[in-house]
Amino acid sequence: MSKTTFQYRCKYIVLPNIHRILSIHLSNLLLIDYFFTSCTFDYLFTRLESFTLNNVKSENLISILTNLAFLPRLFSLNVTCIDKIRSRSFIYYLIISLPVLKYCQLYIDIWNEDFDYLIPNNRYSSLEYLTIGTKCSLNELCELLLYTPQLKRLSCTLSASNNSLSEISQIPVCLNTIHLQLEDISFDEFQWLISSFSLQLQVLSVSTQGDIEFLDAHRWQQFISCQMPILKKFYFQYQTMISGLLVTPEYYYDLMKEFTSSFWHEKQWFFTYQHYKSNDGDSWITFYSTKPYRWSRYDFHEVINQHHETGINLADEVNFYNYQTLTQYPIQFTQTTRLNFSQGDITQNPLFISDLTHLFCPSKITELIISNEKFRFEHLLLLLHQFPNIQFLTIPQNILYLSLPQTETNRLIINKNKIMKVTILNQCTLEDIQILLRWCPNLRSLDIEVQKENLQLVIYYLLSRNTKQIHRNRLPLSLDFKNISFWKQEYNDCISCRNKKNLNSSIFSIPCNHHLSLLCCRNINYKMIEKFRIMINKEKLLNDYAIEYLDEDMYLWW
Template sequence: MLSVKRRLNNIELFKEETKKFRVIHDDKKLIHSFENLSNELFYEIFDYLDGYEIYQAFSNLNSRFQALLTCSSLRLKIDLRFHPEDILQYCSTYVVTPNKDRIISLRWSNLRDYKSGFTLFNIDSLFSRLESLTLGDIESNQLIPLLISLISLPRLYSLTINYDDDLKDISNIYQILLNFPMLKYNKLSFFSLESFIPLSRATTDQFSSIKYLVIDHCCSLDELIDILSYTPQLYRLTCKHVDESKKNIVKDTLNVIFNLTCISIAACYAEFDEVAMFLTTLSPQLELLRISTFRDVTYLDANRWERIISQHLHHLSTFEFKYEEPIDEDLEVSVYHERLNEFNSLFWMKRQWLFKIYIDTNFWENNVIVCSIFPYRPIQGNSHEERKNNESFNDILSQNIIEQSIIPNQQESFAYSKMLSETNQLIVIDLSYSEFDETFFDTIHPVLTTIQITYLNIMLRDIFIGALIDLVGCLPNLDSLVISSLSMIQPRCLSIEETRTFRLLSNNNKITKVNLKEMNDLAQVQFLLDLCSQMKYFEVDCTNGVSPENVVQFILMKNIKRTCNLRLLCLKILQTNMNIVDTLKSIIDFEQLCHNYTIQQIDTKIYLRLN
């Protein structure tokens, strides 16, 4: 709060100072009165600069700037990473060493890449104002002695370490770190496929002041619990990789951390039973939980998550859950896959936590199916126009859901329908691998048919129509289809089975709402009209070479039998076509394309309602 007030005061000060600026034209020579700025404003500017940059720019200019640089009020932030050897030596000799007592932030990398015998300053008790220290690629023989000397620094609040050495010393390193008296933020990073942190549990007098802990390395759940026994004041916990426990966890030995409100685990391989015990015992005040899991299908039990949250995590407001499973020969439907539909119950809707599934295949990486729960957020896009386009499509979905809603309260019904319009989604990021593997859709079909997917969002560009046919065939409950772009250029001919499936799907699918975001060929429109015979709402992009007039004529004249269910046609147009409504009305009336209709324009969209 004080920092905010200070900055606001400096903004006012800056406004006053700018009034003092004079730009003097003397024989076409432009002179700026930069030196007229106050000392306070210079110190505010220096707060945004690295210490080396300050000295390089202002030292030896004149007596006034020299006094500013030597004043005890100047707080220096030094970043020694990524500098060549000569600059590094200059910083050490002329910037750091004479100013140790004024440095508040220091970033320091390992010196192994420099010449042998190259030395810098020592980090010692003279760094009396040091608040933040970052150490990069440091080895054990350097780190442990350094940590011992750092314990005495009275204002060291933040310590970030990238460790690059034998893991046998990790336990000793943690023992030292957890004894720092003033430390509030600690991050320890190192690479290891396995964990080995034989840290003993904290005794009654071994407590750390750390509030923000980032464990940027692999550790088992029991090792994590041992580390947390030292941190009763912890507020936020972030873990990179948590493995299953190496020893049994006894619930009665878990210490409650009442201040712990945020937990993030980027990769969790621990058993769900252990994690459930960990969450329900350790952090009753938890407000935010982010957790990503892999392969263990027991995490897909929506009812169990509901019990954990409703009975133990009463303050949880943000829940982000991701489950990732490879698409391979081992992918099988289980009872837990069937329970995924429970993530759409009223419990999740009331909390505005949405359930979505992603498919991402890449020929060079693993092909995965991802199930996720995350908080509802307003639609984001690259532009205001894109957001409005997405919102209008979802409004159509919401209105349709309201009509079918069983919730008596109208306001609650609208909120519920808004959630449903963005949940039950299958989002396809990449399907390139499916073109080379004919068994791909056979593999994912059992899983997708188990889940009641009603909304298919294909984000990849130019999906092959054969892949789209196969995908729609896996989704018997599909109601809404969004396609970024449809490729009519076939990488291969449709198989006999795909052709048969297409004919069957065109008569039996339940798709009523379609959005084609990019269209450059009327053949794309024709394909979707043939595929989605039950279509009631059709949104088409008309900004890429095909005019709105041609689209209207094509749909209403040449496809009259296929559009008998169509009630609303939405055309996205260019800014240059903003006065096209009268033209469209003339075409419709002259050619008698339809008799009962209304047409209106909202921004860059034309809405043609067929009565």
């Protein structure tokens, strides 16, 4: 959303209706800054129940959370920090102090993994659902549990404690659902934690790697039978790299086979595994629950051995490291919204992209991430054709090349798309950006890295918003951009302008970026910020804008 549009909505929609607003979702660090300087966030938001902050700066977080204490009906809070914070201790203190909060999701990284114990709080939290999306220690979690007696569902990523483990003196009596991502946690440490409230558990989800004790089916069976009498759902995932001659793949096969006994079948808990080779040649085994698959991510690798798997897969994200034939693949990904193409040679299977529609619901895919530099522009266009609702796109710079030059009889056909945000992974040029703007007419946000000597020219081009400025500074349409020839008729108006006039538009019209309002330039020297500010003001490129420098990145919003 542009700065002008947001200012208008704040003034004429938000402020007059403060007492009627039920939910607020903010996802731009500069937009968040403006919102809290223009709106007094206090008890006047009498009906606000849900508040989401994505990409908030850590330096602003404490003041924001302090103001939230005035809200009488804030039941849900979702916070994602764009940068790291020194300690989460005071953040936890402020969240615990929110009077009626029931649901909380936190994604806040810290610089130092040593945990500072919570500031003593005389009150207990009303939290019932807590998700900590970034890594926390066992001691950190134990401290939090002391102040959340009404907690029903917990989800977090756990790491081993540097200090000795402290006993959990107060157990949330309603805690019945736990989802754990374990890092460097042994089975003994895990069992110590879960035993504190295992008698009340109904749902347990565990993802881990490393400690082979987690593949001991008999130990799991005894633990569940003796200490989890009412456990109804159990989801398990274990991953390990096979190295050396001491532990062979067959040894792991035998361990995993023990999870097919009558105990597991009677409870309708089923498992399968993949033995695959990564692109660097290492051999891995992943053992996981199925029917259905409930982990957020699923990977396609070059499989060495795989136990039969069928049914529904509920993964949010699917990653491709191999492009084998998918036509007969017996799994349906019904909830996937993000596709990630990481490695592998897509040219080995030209029909791979067309096969994807057999696995996914095309209308649900909204994000596409391509880090594989073997992809080319025609592959990308085919993916966009197969999945027409893509809004978020991440690509390498070299994808803007075609595999083969075009001919007069083999012209490139580009369909309309809904892409609103693009991230280019490596350094790009003005030429790359011009190509991008030609086939992304709805682009609102751009994240790029440009060589220092070309950066000022690129920013000048992007901010030259009116047609005359763009016409003066653009490259001639007669040029071939990296083998992509633009033969379409040249117009004086951009696509957006022509659509407003109800004229026949062309995808190769002048790339006027009317919708673009947020620019992130990575790896910038802070001294460049003032130069850009002077250029913008001197050339009168923008009337109203905000600029921010954070962790070597520049953010510009207008």
